[in-house]
Amino acid sequence: MSSEVADVDLGEYKYGFHDEENPVIKIERGLNEDVIRQISAHKGEPEWMLDFRLEAYKIFLSKPMPNWGSDLSGIDFANIFYYLKPTELNARSWDDVPETIKNTFERLGIPEAERKFLAGVGAQYESEVIYHSLKKELEDQGILFLDTDQALLQHEDIFREYFGTIIPSADNKFSALNSAVWSGGSFIYVPPGVRIEQPLQAYFRINAENMGQFERTLIIVDEGAYVHYVEGCTAPTYSSDSLHSAVVEILVKKGGRCRYTTIQNWSNNVYNLVTKRAVAEEDATMEWVDGNLGSKVTMKYPAVILNGERAHGEILSIAFAGEGQHQDAGGKITHVAPNTTSVITSKSISKDGGRSSYRGLLRVNKEAEGSKSKVVCDALIIDPDSRTDTYPYINIMADQVDIGHEATVSKLGEEQIYYLMSRGLSEAEASALIVAGFVEPITKELPLEYAVELNRLIQLQMEGSVG
């Protein structure tokens, strides 16, 4: 372990290496109907899915690029590879994964994490999930955890019932793009009353240059069930851009609970434009823990629609924007049913000319009487060249509700730094400690390993930050 830490000095991106490409299939650059037909044909999927893809492609073409949020003018859709199949098989045993890919994931520490505490693991490399496993006892309880392509082939009925119902293709330009070219992602079904105490994890890796990764995740938590899903993402550092545009749909049925944790650490040449939305039914709880540290540009606003009475939604968002990065992150909550509750907590840090923006929407419909919501956004801005924005939209259409929003922006407290330095810490250590304290409300919600990892990443990001 110590040798590994030694070669990660000065906050350099640890995951920037890349493997030699040796794909089974790599469809030419650019997007057209033929590319979509090729993807569909390779997957041997049912006809309705091809129709769904082609319809979504039309929607994608008809929608303008968003004129708000980040600058997306650098995306060249014609220069992206939309489908790359790295290996023939989807391994159930780690030993069967091709050596180069296995090495990559070993370097990222994936199987190690699995051995320790995970209930199940999926790993996606380029367009396809190359490894998937679920503990035997969980399989026996009727839990489904497999990649989305396999789910379509093996469980078409349940798949078709939910797929595209929470985030329709026409939701936005990038959900339309994903719907047209989706590949990989996780499919999870947790039967009624089943609680998975250990997290399920998926790991996403982009390896090729100018790659587009479009995974599609669908999670159904049945009545009274519980699951915690954790995803991590990395990519090599290239001089030209890649695109990651996922769609994640979640349904939490009556009394169920789902927690979805993301630690996004893409390299600084990835446009990360993701649509995530969950529907929570009566007495259900949906929690998004969304950490954005990497990417060039992220636009991502995990959403919860509180459809059933007393449903609860929670979004914990943390964004760290360093040099050349724009993290446009936040969350959306819609109170549809009465007596629903929600909390959004956002912590963002901007440094070295980076920009982090909180963009959120809190909507309380007329029928959502007795609802309560609290939104708190705090921003820390490390140096004068950096930028932070807060755009919390609040739409209230009911009267018997209790809504509060607060936001603060501050710099690192000189007195705090001075105090810590007087106790023998260096200035960088003191700053890192203060930042760690600032994001603590989020890290304390993470599984221990992830909390440690997040703190380590922040420490690396903070090195040499104080001048």
Add this chain to the structure above:
Amino acid sequence: MSTWLEERRATAAEQNEALGVPSLSDEHWRFTSLRGVDFAAFTPAVVATAGEATGAILAEGDHAGRIVMRDGGVVVDEFSAEVSAQGVVFGSLARLADDHAALIEPLLGTIVGYDEKFAAENGALWTDGVLLHVPAGVKVQLPFHVAYEIATPAAAQQWRMLISLGEGAEATLVEEHLPGQPGYANGVAELQLAATAHLTYVVVQDRHDETVHFAAHRAEIAKDATLEWSACSIGAKTGKTRMETRLTGEGSTGRLSAVYVVDGKRHLDLDTTQEHDAPNAVSDLAFKGVLLDSARSVWRGVIRVAEGAQGTDAYQENRNLMLSPTARADSIPGLEIDTNDVRCTHGATAGPVDPILKFYLMSRGIPQAEAERMIVEGFLEEALERIPDLRIREALTTAIMRRVPLV
């Protein structure tokens, strides 16, 4: 008419041509639809309509000067000789335009530009309004009073106001938009405060229930100057009011307070900015609203801190009291911070009358309706008590509370 003025109108007219009526897809108009407004139904008011204006809330007492604009022109244009003798300039903007070109030319259209549809339209079409200039060091004790009224049904009134305060100058100006007749009002107020100047600016918008009201007020505040701005909106059918402050000088202060009571099917849209372009400036915005019936309020406010504006202290809050299940309130606070040494905070809340508070008052023998009114008044008072002039504060409170029905 002078050439420079003609040129400016021409520039504005060009912009007005180029800019379409904003739609819901324009970010600033996402919550205010103009689709139901038939702009062709209004007739431009070019001249004044004689007669007496009615319904002013703050017109009583002595004034340093008084202006009433009815339809397209000014019908009352009074100014205290004593104040005039101190070098203060006050009066109808159309009347003074030629004689005071030196004052007007550097100001008109430079604070509120022509890059927004209604500001451009006004720049091209304004017919009259107000000029106030207080020279350096002059402190005017009595308030100026300005009233705008639509006197002819379906008239379109285009008013324009310029206020400039020299170094260390002090003044109070009250601007009232009277109920009058239903019509269309569009105006621009440009305010310039030189170093250490102090302006108290009170704006009451009580237009007719069917009037469409647009206004763009914008102030530039220089070093150590202070703007105390209070607004009260209880009228009009729909429209949009921009209230913008730009803190251009170090140590300047801009305080914006607003109260609004929106009832019936009224749609109120307030769009504010607090732009910190200089170090160590303070801005503080507090907007409090009461929503009744099927009314709707939109507040969009942004605090913008430019690079180099170190030591900024900026605050904004919007609190809405929801008294009807069919009312709707949108709050869109925003922070755009480009430097690190700042203290910026905002808050927004919405909720009903606090049941515990109401229960307490009722347990003391106060009837329910009365208890609710007391709570509403207490809620609004937090914003109203920021108005320095006691007489203005009391008159406004009375006028506003008249809009809150005994439930």
